[in-house]
Amino acid sequence: MINYNGTIQPTDNKQLTFNNRGFKYGDALFETIRVIDGKVIFGEEHYLRLMASMRIMRMEIPMEYTLEFFESEILRLVNATGMKGKPVKVRFNVFRNDGGLYTPVNNDVTFYIQATPLKNAFYIITDDVYGVDIFKDFYQAPGLLSSLKTTNKALQIIGGVYAKENDLQNCLVLNTNKSVIEALNGNLFLVKGTTIKTPPIADGCLNGIVRKQVLKLLQKLEGYTVEEVSISPFELQKADELFITNSVIGIQPIKKYRKKEFTTTFAKGLIGKLNAVARLG
Known part of the structure; x- marks a missing residue:
């Protein structure tokens, strides 16, 4: 399951086109986030970095993109995938909408969120070779x-x-x-x-x-x-x-x-x- 612009749907729904600007030009941003026991870890810091990055990239930030919206959309997906209460790694992706060549047609954006399970709720250090x-x-x-x-x-x-x-x-x-x-x-x-x-x-x-x-x-x-x-x-x-x-x-x-x-x-x-x-x- 993914959260595509607020809609929870199967991952095999092909919403991304060949004209996707993230695919064609790298015109996209992402945050990788831990969710532990229903809490978005360092959620405010991730949100603020994403908003600052969107401004630098000249992306239009929708009015609904508040911290509360950011965290609630993440948790909606985690709950929908049956991982509520478990350690989860989330990737929050934002890309500029299709259209244009290097110069976009407009600066409107779409987001999608992916969630995958983590082994450990806490950060750990192993003795593995590194x-x-x-x-x-x-x-x-x-x-x-x-x-x-x-x-x-x-x-x-x-x-x-x-x-x-x-x-x-x-x-x-x-x-x-x-x-x-x-x-x-x-x-x-x-x-x-x-x-x-x-x-x-x-x-x-x-x-x-x-x-x-x-x-x-x-x-x-x-x-x-x-x-x-x-x-x-x-x-x-x-x-x-x-x-x-x-x-x-x-x-x-x-x-x-x-x-x-x-x-x-x-x-x-x-x-x-x-x-x-x-x-x-």
Whole structure:
């Protein structure tokens, strides 16, 4: 089942045409959201990011697109699929309506929502192998457009293929200034002694929801310095820990980068705090 513009219907109903602008031009945005026990986790933050992104993309925001509408449409689908009370991953998609070439006929939009089950209600950290390397074939341009969660993910797709071919679990992305900005599927944090770094949004990384939550948690830790600064590839092997954040996994420690192996103590100490914020926020 999907929620297509407010109508719950089977997934085999072919509502998307060959003229869909998300398909043809990547003229679409999406949010990936956790729903736990009937609660949209970080719902307001996801909603505000989506609305801000729609404005940047010059999409017309319908009057009914309120926070209450956003959350209620998500929960309507979750309930209709029989997953009420269970952990669910939701993808909320917004695309500009059909028409035009690069320049659209108008800026009206349609949304559809998908829901799939999750294994765990809480964010967890496993001891599974998690190795990464830098993806150097293509670079992300720094700037506001790179911070949006659009359906234009060519770099991430090719990077994912590269990771699979090289038996890696993920790759780290560089911007055109050759700074490390993020992983293929999330934001990056680096821990060295009592200093914690994460790339600034201006470097071209995604304006991540969990990134923002983790930064708030880190600011409360005594004895640590938190910096939003550019990260050189040379800093990676000198780090004590590296970890990735996103809305589905929460926190994913990197165990290995090339020949360097990392500890996971800091990340494991942080995951409980993130779970508490997610449940109470």
